[in-house]
Amino acid sequence: MKDLFSLEGRTALVTGGSVGIGAMIAEGFVDFGAKVYIVARREDVLTKKQEELAAIGACEYIVADVSTVDGIKRLAADYAEREKSLDILVNNAGTSDGRKEIEEVTEETWDTVMDLNLKSIFFMTQAFLPSLRVGASPETPSNVINIASIDGCGKLNTAYNYAYGASKAGVIQLDRLLGDSLAWEGIHVNTISPGDFPTALNKAARDYTDEMKKSIPAKRVGEMENIAGTAIFLASRAGNYNVGSNIVIDGGESVRGIQRSFFAKVWPDFVKLDR
Numbered sequence: 001m002k003d004l005f006s007l008e009g010r011t012a013l014v015t016g017g018s019v020g021i022g023a024m025i026a027e028g029f030v031d032f033g034a035k036v037y038i039v040a041r042r043e044d045v046l047t048k049k050q051e052e053l054a055a056i057g058a059c060e061y062i063v064a065d066v067s068t069v070d071g072i073k074r075l076a077a078d079y080a081e082r083e084k085s086l087d088i089l090v091n092n093a094g095t096s097d098g099r100k101e102i103e104e105v106t107e108e109t110w111d112t113v114m115d116l117n118l119k120s121i122f123f124m125t126q127a128f129l130p131s132l133r134v135g136a137s138p139e140t141p142s143n144v145i146n147i148a149s150i151d152g153c154g155k156l157n158t159a160y161n162y163a164y165g166a167s168k169a170g171v172i173q174l175d176r177l178l179g180d181s182l183a184w185e186g187i188h189v190n191t192i193s194p195g196d197f198p199t200a201l202n203k204a205a206r207d208y209t210d211e212m213k214k215s216i217p218a219k220r221v222g223e224m225e226n227i228a229g230t231a232i233f234l235a236s237r238a239g240n241y242n243v244g245s246n247i248v249i250d251g252g253e254s255v256r257g258i259q260r261s262f263f264a265k266v267w268p269d270f271v272k273l274d275r
């Protein structure tokens with residue numbers, strides 16, 4: 001049982017692994033013995049994280065834009081030149097167009113969110129299937145781990161981020177579809193839905209931490225160990241009976257529902273609309 005969570009000998013690829021939640025997961029994987037490829041668009045940011053992680057284990061990087069099918073195909077080809085197989089694919093890269101009134105949403109802002117948050121998850125999984133299949137078996141499954149959000153499940157986030165919430169709900173249903181269709185060949189697909197983790201994307205959790213934690217039942221925002229620990233669980237032997245699941249890690253936030261008192265501090269004009 002002592003090596004139940006070990007990732008020794010496993011190879012992983014984490015999109016958006018240069019900063020934020022992806023970097024937290026990448027660090028956890030490296031720490032638990034995996035060789036990890038981190039992927040993002042900005043090479044200077046990737047290099048910095050890769051050097052940091054290479055000091056504790058095996059880490060490499062590949063520059064790619066996973067919001068287009070062309071970018072995904074190039075990434076899969078680059079990866080296949082370096083490695084014969086992939087054991088763990090983490091579809092983490094994501095974006096938001098921020099809180100918007102309905103009239104402010106454009107086709108461009110909608111597509112930017114959908115292309116990265118939802119479309120990329122399907123086509124990344126499709127492109128990496130040959131690599132995922134190599135080492136996959138019912139006893140030692142390969143893993144696809146998607147990062148959705150509590151904005152896609154449970155109670156509504158009444159900041160009304162339309163494209164973001166819809167994209168994340170789509171990820172959760174896609175997870176169930178892919179999970180069911182691929183499990184027979186030893187490829188297990190699961191999703192993690194984080195609550196509030198302080199990152200560049202979640203500036204509210206980063207810049208208003210004290211205010212935000214008052215409305216979270218656990219009285220704090222998410223930390224690296226929470227997200228990395230859940231991803232390590234899913235990627236390890238410990239999690240190899242999970243298929244098509246969606247694990248929420250949010251300190252109870254989605255059970256209670258996000259509190260309007262927090263919005264009043266951060267977006268006073270918005271709350272004045274009194275919906």
Ligand SMILES: NC(=O)c1ccc[n+]([C@@H]2O[C@H](COP(=O)([O-])OP(=O)(O)OC[C@H]3O[C@@H](n4cnc5c(N)ncnc54)[C@H](OP(=O)(O)O)[C@@H]3O)[C@@H](O)[C@H]2O)c1
Pocket residue numbers: 015016017018019020021022039040041042043045064065066067092093094095116147148149150193194195196197198199200201202205
């Ligand atoms: N933070 C939270 O509280 C929270 C809560 C729920 C869900 N999530 C989800 O967790 C995931 C990560 O969020 P985060 O907060 O860590 O975001 P973040 O800090 O903004 O990091 C996003 C990462 O994705 C990369 N990326 C962005 N666009 C990309 C593209 N087109 N191709 C390849 N890489 C791209 C970024 O690097 P480059 O810009 O260099 O490409 C960066 O590494 C997202 O799916 C998000 O929706 C976050």
